[in-house]
Amino acid sequence: MDNTTVFEYFDKYVLVWMCSDIENCIKAKANVAVAALLMTYTENVGALIGGNLGRLGTSESDFNRFLEQLQFKGNSDYYKGFEIRYTDPGSPDVQSVNIYKAFRCGFIHEYGAKVPCVVENHPDNINHFSDDDPGIGWCAQVSVVYDGSNRSDYVPPQYSIKKKFLRFHTNAYFRDFKRALHNIRNNMGTDQDLMKRMKISLGRVFNRTLIIP
Secondary structure, eight states: OOHHHHHHHIIIIIIIIIHHHHHHHHHTTOHHHHHHHHHHHHHHHHHHHHTOTTOSSOHHHHHHHHHTTOOBTTBTTTTTTOOEEEEOTTOOOEEEEOHIIIIIHHHHHHSSOSSOOEEEOOTTOTTOOOTTOOSEEEEOOOOEEEOSSSEEESSOTTEEEOSOEEEEEHHHHHHHHHHHHHHHHHHTTTOHHHHHHHHHHHHHHHTOOOOOO
């Protein structure tokens, strides 16, 4: 496995194929599907840069490794430190979950987040977001009816939300996701440890020998 192979893989599979997958899902109005895809690719790239691609039992650490690359408005602590606190029905105990537990595990295994959350997706324009829109965050108090046209959510159809709520903004998360990818790409030529880990990841998967029954 040489450096050229790693660069070619990243440029083709990650920067082109992954990003076009996400963009096409956004345009196709696949609200929940694109949220799940963003969570999957977050974990995949984390595994790639951590040397864990193809290994078992490293999902959470891989996912969180990529969150360390993710920034919102220049803040590298925003996503990795994001916390959601809640109580279950009939219990006074306060629970706490991070993005991995609430969103990655929720969207991958249960179709939606593990907590009440709106998925907002704008197919009209990939860049439909403001500078103040985080990919995952708390939306200001509003009065709006979620009718499913560009949003999917764990609230009843035609339900009007008039208070602060949790939102997964697919367009905004994709913005921050792409920035992180390009930062990684820029570092690949100078960070020898990063390149070494990526070689280990790709070598593990590419060089496995399938035993044909």
